[in-house]
Amino acid sequence: MKMKSLLILALFVTYGLCGVAQKLNFTTNAESGAVNTLRIDNDEMNWLLATDGSQYGWVGDKYEFGLGYMTIDGERQEWQKIVGNRYKLKGVEIERIRTVDDATGDIVERYMFANTSNEDKNLTDIGIYVPMNDNYPDSKTCMTMRCHAHVWTGGDVAYVKCVRMNGQGPHLGLLLTEGELTNYDIWERGQDKWMSNFRGIIALCPPDKVLRSGESFAILQRMGVQRVHLSAHEW
Numbered sequence: 001m002k003m004k005s006l007l008i009l010a011l012f013v014t015y016g017l018c019g020v021a022q023k024l025n026f027t028t029n030a031e032s033g034a035v036n037t038l039r040i041d042n043d044e045m046n047w048l049l050a051t052d053g054s055q056y057g058w059v060g061d062k063y064e065f066g067l068g069y070m071t072i073d074g075e076r077q078e079w080q081k082i083v084g085n086r087y088k089l090k091g092v093e094i095e096r097i098r099t100v101d102d103a104t105g106d107i108v109e110r111y112m113f114a115n116t117s118n119e120d121k122n123l124t125d126i127g128i129y130v131p132m133n134d135n136y137p138d139s140k141t142c143m144t145m146r147c148h149a150h151v152w153t154g155g156d157v158a159y160v161k162c163v164r165m166n167g168q169g170p171h172l173g174l175l176l177t178e179g180e181l182t183n184y185d186i187w188e189r190g191q192d193k194w195m196s197n198f199r200g201i202i203a204l205c206p207p208d209k210v211l212r213s214g215e216s217f218a219i220l221q222r223m224g225v226q227r228v229h230l231s232a233h234e235w
Helices: 139-145
Strands: 007-012 024-028 035-040 068-072 075-079 086-088 092-100 107-115 121-130 147-154 157-164 171-179 183-187 201-205 209-211 216-226
Touching: 024 216, 035 107, 107 121, 147 183, 147 201, 157 201, 209 216
Parallel strands: 007 216
Antiparallel strands: 007 171, 024 035, 068 075, 068 121, 086 092, 092 107, 107 216, 121 201, 121 209, 147 157, 157 171, 171 216, 183 201
16 A cells, blocks of 8 residues: 555643653543543643533534544545544545553554545545633633633644643643644634634644545644643744
8 A cells, every 4th residue: 555644743741840741641432432531640621622512512522632524525524433443434544543652641643544445535624623622611710721722734833732721831732743734624613602702623624635546644643731831933
């Protein structure tokens, strides 16, 4: 099989307040295989939106971290249910491998998109959900239990920087380490959905591409903790 590496994301841990690596704890949905809660050691905050409708009624499990969508030959497809370690779409399979870096505590996820058909596949409007907990229910809650998520999609330089609302670390980051992110989508915002108090659901978007028969591309995500509020130039 011809392999082509298109995109690698790094969802990474640096260091916590005490200056040592802090572990990320997470839970997954057995049916979708996706991460649905994400917490730092000794910290109550869930950095991901609840996707069971309990936090916001319009946020369901289709928005879990690492799930997503694409248009294949003009037909919109979504990956939501995993079989083994694969999501199967129309002529395209997505293999997911998740590991934890023992040295840093980072969560590393690799997604391999493969054209399993005998024809070329035109992939457009690709989006990978990153549902960070960026919203404002009340001042007490949002200062310690919510984050501000800043997205930069500058091609081969891209990241999501998640800073706790009160500015006190530890914080969280997702970093692109290979490939390109050229855009992002924001879902589920509107006047009937808390207006500006709900910042929406982020989806990171690699560029459109033609995936030839037998060809693949990879996405690698590494999530982790950072101690202080860094500027974009320090990432």
